Amino acid sequence: MKGSVAYRSIQKRGLHIGLLPALAAAVNGATPITLDHDLDVLPEVGRHLTVSRLAELVDDLAARLWAAGVRTDEHIVLHKRPNADVWVLACAASRIGAVPVMLSPSLDAATVGALLERVNRPNLLTDEHKLDVLSGLPLAELTRRVITVSGERPQTISLGKLAGSPRIKPVVRPIDEAAVITHTSGTTGLPKLVVHTPRTQGIRLKPQWRLLSLMRKRENVAIHIPFVHSRNVAAMALALLKEMPVLLMNESDPDTVAELFLQNRPGLIEALPNSLMAWEGLSDDPRKPFASVKYFSSTFDAIHPGTMSKLLKSSERRGAMFFQIYGQSEVGPAVGRAYFRNSAHKANGRCVGWQMPLGSAKVRVVSRDGNRPTEQNPGRIEVSWPGLAKTYFAEQERYDDNRDGDWWGTGDVGYFTRFGCLHMLDREIDMIPGVRSSLEIEDRVLSRLPELSELVIVPGAGSAAVPVICTHDDRPLDPGRWRSAAADFPQLADPVHIPQAELPRTGTLKVQRLALVERLKDQLGDRA
Structure with a gap:
């Protein structure tokens, strides 16, 4: 099967992460996946996999989850220390028709307890470290059952003890029902649980499928994104369907990162803006760890022009490009733009991009005071397209309050220039009187x-x-x-x-x- 055929299938039937590894294996089972750490759930498999091996692991872990008692349509909260096995286990849960709820390992115990209560007695898949952190919570009351990736604890079920469980036929969830639940960043209180469906996840691949089509050859892709984030779902799907070898990273220490890039020589790096800021000092490293990189990519927040300039100048590739995408968990990719080596340092960091090709998100800026939005009078940024998240779990009214028909309010304020570039100035909640843009x-x-x-x-x-x-x-x-x-x-x-x-x-x-x-x-x- 060709990757383009698999992609068209996803656009028709939706992105089901439980089926993704097997689908990618049908495209090219030999595509390598390199980890910079061992999987907590299966440390014996090592750090060098193929897509075919990944598909086998997901099938095995799906069988173990079924044997542990998890069933189709049940919610399973994944909350453990940072590790790529979070994404692998989410695929396994999806494969049996359960709905993975991905909680960041950075959340404190009180927040995790509140979210477990909101989900209404889900299964909890965790590890011994997090069980210690959550020891003050009444997990027996908050959860249906507690499953650990390894080890043995009272009143828990260990996946390590369920090796060899009978394989289960994969379950395909309805295209418009919950498939994966992630959460908002939590910058303003208790995180909201964002519901993604197979349809919305598949649609969000469109803009970057086109971007990756610009790459004329298969190159190593380094991905440094939280494993629980909705963006990681898209990044892994795109890389595997494009048959690109993946370096899936957990480490963030600059010295360790430099060694990884020197060993794997990525042609594309996708990472958080703040990770790239932390790594920009490597641009002066005489070993030139960024020399092989032709494409840098970042979502989440706008990135400082100085950081982009340093990274691009440290690449030795002709036509090196930094592609920035503005979006959020609820909307996916909204606008984007490319920066180049000789101009990134002159860029206006508030210009987050232009609307992308037909079939991508639509963006508008709505007045806050009845007057036309301008640089001096920014308006509210809103997004519309079928890729919008379906709802906030157990908070439908809160979700509805943020929608105006087909349009979703991002919570950001900005304006369009006369050339059509969207400038994002601030979060509305963070605006300070007398300051046009704190971010600027x-x-x-x-x-x-x-x-x-x-x-x-x-x-x-x-x-x-x-x-x-x-x-x-x-x-x-x-x-x-x-x-x-x-x-x-x-x-x-x-x-x-x-x-x-x-x-x-x-x-x-x-x-x-x-x-x-x-x-x-x-x-x-x-x-x-």
């Missing part, structure tokens, strides 16, 4: 101060705009250099310098701005 200021000051590793502008007392800064290795920042770099922004208060490790982040490394304000409320009040 952050972009510009970061470009002027390479010693900064992060800059976040938050409201202080009296809605003053207070910069919270972090530096590489937590070194002190020269006050004179700060004053010079921030001279264009007199509305800023004096900066608050905190250690990088104290920045509250989500599982996708976004800064939790409201949590940061709460954590620093005494300091922010003093500075304002």
Whole structure:
């Protein structure tokens, strides 16, 4: 089977992740998958697989889940330490018609407990480490059963003990029913559970299927995305159907990442914006770990132009390109744009892209005050297409409140330029009076101060705009250099310098701005 045939089948029947490994094996079972870590559930399989071997593992684990008592239509919450086996186990759960609910390993026990209660006694698939973290929760009351990937604990079922269970015929879920549930980033309170269907998951492949079609040969693809995220579902489906060897990464330490790239020589890297920021120092590494990369790709948040420029200049490939996509869990990819080596440094970081080809998402900007949205008067950004998530699990009213017919409110504000580029200025909830765009200021000051590793502008007392800064290795920042770099922004208060490790982040490394304000409320009040 050709990858294009498999893709057309998905567009017709939807993306079922339980069937994906077998479908990809029919396209090319020899496509290699390299891991930078051992699978917790099956450490003996090693770090070098093929797609055919992956399909076998998913079939085996599906049988074990069935033997453990999981049944079609049941929810199974996956919450364990970061590991690619989360995605593999989600495929296995889907293969028997269960609905995987993917919870980030970064969530605290109270949040996990609240989400388990919302799902109404699901199965819980976890590991011994997380069982210790969740020890204060009444799991017997919150769950139908608790299953561990290995080891033995009282009142749990171990998948390790169920090897050799009879194989189960795969189940195909209805195209418009829940297939996978992920959650929002949790930057503003308890995460919402986002319901994806086979149809919505398949539709979201369209824009990047076209992008990958630009690649003239099969090249190694390095993927560094949280394994529980909806974007990982799309990234793995695209790579495997395109027969591209995959380096599936868990490690984020720059030195380790450099070694991985030198060993595997990826032609494409897809990673979180904050991961790429953490790795940009490798652009000066004399070993040139990014030399082989022709395509960098990032979603989630807009990325700083300086980071893109450094990465592109560290590639030795002709026509190297950075492709940025703006979207969110509820809408998938909304707009995108490409950046090139000689122009990325001049880019406006607030320009998140243009609407993509026919069949992709439609985007509009709606007035907040009755006047036409402009740069000085940004409006609300809304998205419409069949790829919108179906609902928020157990919060239909909350979901409906965010829709206007076919249009979904992203919560962001911005405007379209006369050339049709969408500029995203801020989250509406994060807007500060007197500040046109906190994100724009952050972009510009970061470009002027390479010693900064992060800059976040938050409201202080009296809605003053207070910069919270972090530096590489937590070194002190020269006050004179700060004053010079921030001279264009007199509305800023004096900066608050905190250690990088104290920045509250989500599982996708976004800064939790409201949590940061709460954590620093005494300091922010003093500075304002």
